[in-house]
Amino acid sequence: MNAPLSHPPKTDLKPDAGTTPVMAQYLSVKAGQPDAMLFFRMGDFYELFFEDAQKAAAALGIALTKRGKHQGEDIPMAGVPVHAMDGYLARLIRQGFKVAVCEQLEDPAEAKKRGSKAVVHRDIVRVVTPGTLTEDTLLDARGANRLAAVAIRKGRAAVAVVELSAGVVDSVACDLSDLGAALAAFRPSEVLVPDRLFSDETMKGALDGSGGVVQAMPQALAEPVGAKDRVQRLYGVSALDGFGAFEEAEISALGLIAAYLETTQAGKIPALTPPRRSGESGFLAIDPATRLSLEIDRTQRGERDGSLLHAIDRTVTSGGARALAERVSRPLRDQAAINAGLDAVEWLLERRDLRRDLRDALRASADVARATSRLALGRGGPRDLAAIRSGLKTAEGLSALFAASANDPLAGPPARVTACLDQLALEGDLSHLLAELTDGLMDEPPHLARDGGYVNPGHRPELDAARTLRDDSRKVIAELEAKAVADSGVAFKVRHNAVLGYFLETSAKAAEPLLRAGPDSPFIHRQTLANQVRFTTVELSELDAKISQAGHRALAIEAETFEGWRREVARLAGPLQGVAEALAELDAHAALAEWAEEVGAVRPVVDDSLCFAVEAGRHPVVEAAVKAQGLPYTPNNCQLAGDGVGASRLSIVTGPNMAGKSTFLRQNALLVVLAQAGAFVPARSMRLGVVDRLFSRVGAGDDLARGRSTFMMEMVETAAILTQATGRSFVVLDEIGRGTATYDGLAIAWATAEALHETNRARTLFATHYHELAQLEERLDHVCNLSMKAREWNGELVFLHEAAPGAADRSYGVQVARLAGVPTAVVGRAREVLERLENEKAATARLDDLPLFAAAEPPPPPMKSMLDEAVAAIDPDELTPREALEALYRLKGMAKG
Numbered sequence: 014m015n016a017p018l019s020h021p022p023k024t025d026l027k028p029d030a031g032t033t034p035v036m037a038q039y040l041s042v043k044a045g046q047p048d049a050m051l052f053f054r055m056g057d058f059y060e061l062f063f064e065d066a067q068k069a070a071a072a073l074g075i076a077l078t079k080r081g082k083h084q085g086e087d088i089p090m091a092g093v094p095v096h097a098m099d100g101y102l103a104r105l106i107r108q109g110f111k112v113a114v115c116e117q118l119e120d121p122a123e124a125k126k127r128g129s130k131a132v133v134h135r136d137i138v139r140v141v142t143p144g145t146l147t148e149d150t151l152l153d154a155r156g157a158n159r160l161a162a163v164a165i166r167k168g169r170a171a172v173a174v175v176e177l178s179a180g181v182v183d184s185v186a187c188d189l190s191d192l193g194a195a196l197a198a199f200r201p202s203e204v205l206v207p208d209r210l211f212s213d214e215t216m217k218g219a220l221d222g223s224g225g226v227v228q229a230m231p232q233a234l235a236e237p238v239g240a241k242d243r244v245q246r247l248y249g250v251s252a253l254d255g256f257g258a259f260e261e262a263e264i265s266a267l268g269l270i271a272a273y274l275e276t277t278q279a280g281k282i283p284a285l286t287p288p289r290r291s292g293e294s295g296f297l298a299i300d301p302a303t304r305l306s307l308e309i310d311r312t313q314r315g316e317r318d319g320s321l322l323h324a325i326d327r328t329v330t331s332g333g334a335r336a337l338a339e340r341v342s343r344p345l346r347d348q349a350a351i352n353a354g355l356d357a358v359e360w361l362l363e364r365r366d367l368r369r370d371l372r373d374a375l376r377a378s379a380d381v382a383r384a385t386s387r388l389a390l391g392r393g394g395p396r397d398l399a400a401i402r403s404g405l406k407t408a409e410g411l412s413a414l415f416a417a418s419a420n421d422p423l424a425g426p427p428a429r430v431t432a433c434l435d436q437l438a439l440e441g442d443l444s445h446l447l448a449e450l451t452d453g454l455m456d457e458p459p460h461l462a463r464d465g466g467y468v469n470p471g472h473r474p475e476l477d478a479a480r481t482l483r484d485d486s487r488k489v490i491a492e493l494e495a496k497a498v499a500d501s502g503v504a505f506k507v508r509h510n511a512v513l514g515y516f517l518e519t520s521a522k523a524a525e526p527l528l529r530a531g532p533d534s535p536f537i538h539r540q541t542l543a544n545q546v547r548f549t550t551v552e553l554s555e556l557d558a559k560i561s562q563a564g565h566r567a568l569a570i571e572a573e574t575f576e577g578w579r580r581e582v583a584r585l586a587g588p589l590q591g592v593a594e595a596l597a598e599l600d601a602h603a604a605l606a607e608w609a610e611e612v613g614a615v616r617p618v619v620d621d622s623l624c625f626a627v628e629a630g631r632h633p634v635v636e637a638a639v640k641a642q643g644l645p646y647t648p649n650n651c652q653l654a655g656d657g658v659g660a661s662r663l664s665i666v667t668g669p670n671m672a673g674k675s676t677f678l679r680q681n682a683l684l685v686v687l688a689q690a691g692a693f694v695p696a697r698s699m700r701l702g703v704v705d706r707l708f709s710r711v712g713a714g715d716d717l718a719r720g721r722s723t724f725m726m727e728m729v730e731t732a733a734i735l736t737q738a739t740g741r742s743f744v745v746l747d748e749i750g751r752g753t754a755t756y757d758g759l760a761i762a763w764a765t766a767e768a769l770h771e772t773n774r775a776r777t778l779f780a781t782h783y784h785e786l787a788q789l790e791e792r793l794d795h796v797c798n799l800s801m802k803a804r805e806w807n808g809e810l811v812f813l814h815e816a817a818p819g820a821a822d823r824s825y826g827v828q829v830a831r832l833a834g835v836p837t838a839v840v841g842r843a844r845e846v847l848e849r850l851e852n853e854k855a856a857t858a859r860l861d862d863l864p865l866f867a868a869a870e871p872p873p874p875p876m877k878s879m880l881d882e883a884v885a886a887i888d889p890d891e892l893t894p895r896e897a898l899e900a901l902y903r904l905k906g907m908a909k910g
């Protein structure tokens with residue numbers, strides 16, 4: 014997404030002699046948020062002026078008008094009605110804008126008391142940005158919306174993340190090389206970066222892969238001392254030690270988040286969990302390119318449909334969907350933690366009835382996490398309270414549902430389920446809150462608190478009294494109308510408006526006799542319109558006052574009740590988020606069990622070995638697609654061993670195009686993701702020694718936006734694998750080297766395969782069209798060949814999609830071209846050329862005499878750069894201060910170039 018977040022205002026926005034008081038107020042508010050689009054509340058509209066108006070008109074397709082003049086020029090203006098605000102906001106945020114909302118903070122009547130020219134007091138109440146949304150209308154219910162911040166200090170990197178809509182904070186410290194993977198794992202919508210790091214190469218790569226809108230922050234906000242103060246303020250604590258020992262980079266990143274929340278939330282303090290800290294060592298590292306290639310939570314086109322997550326998601330609540338997405342996006346590395354997740358899935362898989370009841374109960378609950386967060390920020394309404402009530406009721410119901418099995422000493426729930434049940438056991442305050450909301454809050458309350466009508470009758474006697482007075486008086490009004498008609502013989506109707514209150518109205522003609530009546534007439538004239546005349550009576554005026562007082566009083570009591578509940582929710586935000594998390598986690602476990610049962614998935618054995626053994630594995634997404642077409646899916650085995658014991662470490666996979674190589678490679682990588690996410694796997698069996706880093710390069714596309722060709726991209730990514738893969742990693746590589754001349758490509762593929770085998774020693778599947786690589790099986794200790802089987806039958810090519818030992822005999826490229834509809838004449842000509850080439854055996858250069866990889870010449874020492882030489886030429890002791898400064902500038906200039 015392009016981020017039009019920062020733009021200097023072009024117009025000189027300074028008030029001058031001709032500036033009206035309202036415009037002067039606008040300009041001063043705007044000066045506080047120059048890079049946000051300012052929505053300036055004027056009555057029933059939010060108005061935009063100057064460049065904001067022009068941009069909004071273009072982005073939203075709304076009319077651009079003008080209002081008054083500034084420095085002799087017309088002021089462009091555009092506006093949106095207050096009631097339609099959410100829709101417009103959503104569209105602007107999606108386009109990458111940030112929006113400052115400036116409200117009227119007093120009744121215009123109050124302002125008038127200060128004088129007829131006084132301006133209504135206004136100020137910014139919130140800045141809406143992609144990463145700080147909390148409204149359901151602006152959020153994807155099944156996806157988390159996160160704001161991230163990155164920082165680098167003392168050679169270490171950190172990512173801090175807040176999910177404001179659920180109040181969850183994460184902090185990850187990692188090596189610089191892991192920054193991209195750590196950031197991409199959170200899929201942030203918005204990323205804060207200290208401006209000084211903008212041109213840093215590591216940072217650029219990480220930001221490009223994150224997918225979020227990037228927001229530059231002043232470097233000063235990342236300085237540790239100030240940052241620490243701000244984080245302490247955010248949490249209302251005087252020291253951060255209670256949260257753990259943070260690295261400096263983490264403090265900087267958290268400090269950026271705190272600074273951003275301070276401005277965007279206009280001082281309102283959100284209810285946040287203490288930062289959940291994790292080193293990257295707790296998680297399977299998956300860099301952005303691998304994520305994209307494996308289509309874990311989004312397809313390469315950015316859609317959810319077609320991703321692994323979409324294929325396996327059987328959750329029934331939005332919180333559950335988010336928990337599952339997090340689990341699949343950040344699989345674990347710790348064997349015990351992975352097995353704890355698998356225990357929970359297995360336990361629920363074995364209990365079909367309990368699982369059904371659990372899922373039914375969960376379906377009835379609402380999004381407690383988001384409702385709590387909105388209420389804590391003062392943005393929630395009565396419907397959010399109802400969401401909390403339904404979540405707490407579900408919690409109560411689930412405690413009862415699990416009561417029998419929880420006490421079963423032999424087959425009781427595993428630790429992860431028990432931990433959830435503990436969170437759901439409502440005691441004290443939460444149970445009191447549930448009782449209070451059950452008694453006091455109406456079943457289907459309105460969205461907004463403003464108009465009342467959500468507190469149950471009987472909950473507060475004084476409210477009942479005010480309501481009765483208000484409603485009874487309405488009856489009396491009807492009686493009064495009948496009496497007026499009877500007394501006067503005129504066809505009166507009682508009407509109401511904001512200016513006159515209640516009045517009697519009749520046509521001008523019917524009113525004539527009354528207007529002529531003397532001062533003793535009970536009908537007092539109020540107003541004459543073109544066709545109507547309005548009257549009142551003493552009785553009606555008295556009643557009017559009584560009704561409006563009663564109505565106001567009822568509203569005030571409801572508002573006060575709401576505020577009491579809201580404050581209680583804010584106070585209990587921590588335990589409420591705990592309940593929300595437990596509900597979401599149970600949903601995710603049960604959903605994985607449901608999916609496992611549906612597709613026949615099994616529990617993988619996850620241990621500390623270096624084994625990877627899959628029997629009859631299937632690709633969860635391709636299988637579903639193939640079956641939807643009524644075709645069978647061919648399961649495949651795959652055996653690799655990092656230590657070469659019992660299986661080879663690296664498999665060279667050959668076979669014709671379309672035979673299923675990419676599917677086979679991705680399938681095995683996805684089984685790693687699923688197993689380490691604590692999910693069952695679609696296979697007959699699987700044993701996996703925990704993987705630390707997963708790399709997948711399958712069908713890299715051009716990245717023209719970054720000015721890199723396919724081949725360049727592939728080499729950058731290959732370099733990342735060769736420098737980062739360890740003996741515990743799992744690598745799938747498809748057709749590297751294909752984007753360049755045959756010999757170059759073959760040479761690169763050959764050297765890469767050798768290095769992965771000898772140096773990185775990662776478990777690797779290496780698919781290639783260079784059949785020459787099959788020779789590696791003979792030359793290296795732990796390599797084996799696999800090929801995707803295909804048969805020619807009656808001149809037709811039939812793909813069996815089966816991975817079998819041995820290399821492919823030929824590539825069938827020409828046959829595939831025919832299948833694809835390449836004209837017969839071209840296919841015939843290609844056959845002739847192929848025959849000639851094969852006869853000449855041009856491609857099989859004598860690779861068998863190559864020296865072994867280990868014996869290859871060491872690379873020459875790196876050439877000295879110009880910068881190195883320039884630095885070496887400087888003798889600091891010989892320089893005057895002025896020369897030293899010049900030298901520094903010169904060096905800096907060279908570094909830039």
Ligand SMILES: Nc1ncnc2c1ncn2[C@@H]1O[C@H](COP(=O)(O)OP(=O)(O)OP(=O)(O)O)[C@@H](O)[C@H]1O
Nearest residue numbers: 639645646647669670671672673674675676677814
């Ligand atoms: N195991 C399988 N069982 C059934 N169908 C399969 C299987 N594997 C792949 N297919 C089908 O074959 C199609 C092609 O698979 P895939 O893209 O993996 O081939 P490929 O060998 O990588 O091709 P290319 O070399 O052209 O990229 C898939 O879209 C799917 O429809």
